[in-house]
Amino acid sequence: MESLSASDKTQQRPPFARVIQSCQAARSGSLITRRTFGRVTSLSSLAWLAAQHFGLADAVATAPRRPRARALIVLWLGGGPSQLETFDPKPGTAIAGPTRAIPTRVPGIELAAGLPQLAEQMEHVALVRSMLTKEGDHERGTYLMRTGYRPNPTVVHPALGAICAAELPEDRAEIPRYISILPSDKASRGGYLGEEFDAFRSGDPRDPLPDLVSSTADARRLKRLEDLDVVERAMARRYGARGQKTLHRETVDRAVRMMSSEQLDAFRVQDEPARVREGYGDTPFGRGCLAARRLIEAGVRCIEISLPGWDTHLNNFKGTAEQTKTLDPAFAALIQDLRAHDLFDSTLVLCTGEFGRTPRINPADGRDHWPTGFSLALAGGGIRGGQVIGETSPEGKPQPKDPCTVDDVYATILASMGIDPAKMMSTPIGRPIKLSEGKVIERLLA
């Protein structure tokens, strides 16, 4: 896939500009023809199944480097994890509280004591300790950290995962290419790319997949589909070509195919050896991380796994200790397992929440929201591990050294996947907008 030159890709895909043009011309009724992305996505067959032959044309030519990552895993720490109890400990200072630090495989880099297994993998992990945003509210922060853009009433931006699903071609996928496991919010959206790029939401991989199992036996199910054809034929007679534009029946067919797709077996983490399963930890989050590795093998482009519970306004130290017990084995095992399956270099792992927590410890022994100087971790997929970018103040002052913005980090992630962050998209109302406003942070890339 990566060996395709830019010109090959250009030939395969209609230029994006043409799509925009045709849509501006078509202010023609409220069917899909009316909207730019309705059209793009309907032609690209609802995103999941057929080849994704759109969009990349103009972008790839200017992509700055040979891409390495082809898939993204987001470990979403919902609620806003304390950087001081995870990636940016400050032992022995007034802001540390009881938290200790431990050395890692990389001399000079310490992690909080709750992450011993991750410390063993530190050579593969890059930390950004100087994240700086202006959003200290959960919903707004989540939107920002999921999309790279601050909330804006005139447009809904696509989440990073939706961009991956839309921009990275995948011919084999019968299942959604953007999946959110254990979602704790509704921010994993396709935005202006279209609803068809919304993440497919699923629960603990141990449980049956939601809505994918028919409650009726196969014979009865086939009969029902025949019945449906009868009703659809009546519709077709009445509405003709206009009825077909709803793409309703096509969507039904794709859903039916998905129900029987063998690729869904990727969710069956119970098929993994006990040793592997235990490595990730016996938690829904751990199983989600394991499923993520399997889903990437099945061709999924982005998997988010949520671990909520980091909103530690009360009892921060006890709370984060519990949380890291889940995060540490899962994150570390994911790195090892991706490496063992030769997927690490082609998979980028991002571990973040919506913001960090205050250096000041509040009277309830908790920490409050802190968007000015928090941490995130990156690993795999073209990221140079074993490094730290930025530094926060040991006194808990708000301005970190060498601050990084979300859009710079996200531009870096997109670039590492061969997607040009500056690629111009068009929103449904025809407003041009870049995939990311950020600049690639070269130091982060290998």
Add this chain to the structure above:
Amino acid sequence: MQRARCLLWSAGALLGLVAGVAVLALAAQAPGPRAAPPDATVAEAAGRVDQIMQEAWQAAGLEALPPADSMLVARRLYLALCGTLPSLEEMRALEKRPPETRASDHLERLLGDRRFADYFAERLARAFVGTQDGPFLIYRRRRFVYWLSDQLAKSRPYDELVRELLTAEGLWTDQPATNYITAQERDPIRLAARTARAFLGLRIDCAQCHDHPFARWKQRDFQGLAAYFAEVQPTVTGIADRGGEFKVEDRETKEERVVPPAVPFDAGSLGDAARRREHLARWVTSRENPYFAQAIANRVWTLVFGQGLVEPVDDLEADPRVSGVLEVLADDFRAHGYDLRRLIRVIAATRAFGTDSAGAADVSPEQQNLFAAFPLTRLRSEQIAGSLIQISSLRTVDADSHVLVRFFRVLNSSEFVNRYGDAGEEELSVHTGTIPQRLVMMNGKTPRERTEANLVNAAGRIAALAPSDEARVRIAYLVCLSRVPTADEAAHFVERLRGLRAKPRGLAVEDMLWALVNATEFSWNH
């Protein structure tokens, strides 16, 4: 067999059964439409809209389709105003009315129904405060929607309602209108943007960062608007105007400077006001502010048709599909005391609303675009859920039974909406459906429960009580698709039911309902 089991059922269930028989036997007393003398001025206003439409069609060389079947028009009305389908009971009542008043009888009944107030409150709340749950503790969306619903139920004039939203003081608990302020975190910038878009259909916020060379609104327009909200402060008694200035950093001198409140254009004399927000509210709702009435007219039109006269719905400066209609609707709205029900009556009385959605020849995109054919649009998730709730019953699931009312009040946390997906504030833009939506409808819990053949559900009653297989098929179609089956459809499903009794018949009816709710027709307005 059936009867033997009946004896074991509770008395309440038996009563339900009797009611079911009554409906099926067409014997149920029609819930009488509220008698309202037809208002000639409504027809007059609708006639003016028709005239403009007619000219637009002529200019484009288009023919409008003939009027749609009255059951189809009823379906449109129910979906638009209550987010659900008409019940069998309601359709039967409709059939007894003279054809010429069917639509208006229904409309009057719906406008007096609590389902309308609840459903429309949810729709408007999306424009006013969005769909998010907002900052912890301060802002409670649900409280706001209840309040809005109460205002709609008691026919509060829209201009008054908006003035209260813009000026309310106090705690979010006992003054729910203050949630308009708290939902935007008292941020003058967000409030100015929201106010211009929600109430005036103007995207002045595009000028938030800098002037665009060709755009009409300048940065100073936006900043002047924001300054109206600068006095708002949180106090122990809630939101209050305690003074404060809106300051911006001057791009050249890098110094902070105070921006005085200023409206971007004149809309008549506003008089003196003690508080800035009062002044702003007068300007927004002024009779001489042309955008105020047009913005709500376009929003209501879009909710009723699924396709706006101007799109996006909050951008009145975009080109309208048909020029002149919004002006007529806005003039009528102002002239009749900013009465939202009146606005809906006029829109529903237009020829465009009653026009068929399909004709002998294929409908062209241009016909749909200009409302010469009723637009085919996808239903929103809560309309699908509302319809599923209704089809599980033959009788009207209405305010008395609270099911729908409760559903619309807890909409955001509803499991079905969660799985089916919610377009949020973007709800009025058009997309095709998604695969997860199809999966939920085919295999999900809510559709399964609602089409299950048991004693209290419609499916069970159709199976057990309808006089013939032909009647079963006909009733199933009326309940799910608000129409009778075609000859082919009837033949197919009658064959499926032939010779079945008891449980197998119940399962066959379930299968039929499954096919109907998974059909395109169920998920689209037409």
